[in-house]
Amino acid sequence: MTPRYKALAAAAGLMFAGIPGTPAHAQPSPFTHSGVFVLGCTSESPSPPQESSTSDVNLYVVNNSSYAIKRYAHTTEGTRFDDDETIIGPGKSQFIVKTSNGFVQEIADSDGDCLQMFVIQSTSGFASITYS
Numbered sequence: 136m137t138p139r140y141k142a143l144a145a146a147a148g149l150m151f152a153g154i155p156g157t158p159a160h161a162q163p164s165p166f167t168h169s170g171v172f173v174l175g176c177t178s179e180s181p182s183p184p185q186e187s188s189t190s191d192v193n194l195y196v197v198n199n200s201s202y203a204i205k206r207y208a209h210t211t212e213g214t215r216f217d218d219d220e221t222i223i224g225p226g227k228s229q230f231i232v233k234t235s236n237g238f239v240q241e242i243a244d245s246d247g248d249c250l251q252m253f254v255i256q257s258t259s260g261f262a263s264i265t266y267s
């Protein structure tokens with residue numbers, strides 16, 4: 136592989152692994168979680184598993200990143216509750232909210248752009264979402 140091809144491959148986000156144009160490895164998710172089902176941010180996201188229980192769940196949201204994030208609850212129609220926005224500051228900040236199984240929670244950046252949506256699916260009464 137010529138130096139020019141290596142430079143072009145690096146600029147395009149490709150990694151040289153003995154085969155020209157081999158794609159770089161995918162980045163790991165910035166989220167760790169338990170007691171939730173992961174959704175995307177689009178209407179084409181997969182449907183969560185159906186949960187018959189609507190028991191109360193304590194949701195812990197932790198922000199270990201160096202940027203503020205926002206948490207939104209969603210209505211049963213799938214839109215954000217207008218009056219339910221929580222800003223979670225950077226640097227190991229945490230927020231606890233009481234919710235129920237089947238309810239959608241969204242984590243967004245400080246501009247309000249969706250990063251990930253989650254459906255509460257806890258059997259223990261506890262769920263957590265950590266952003267790093």
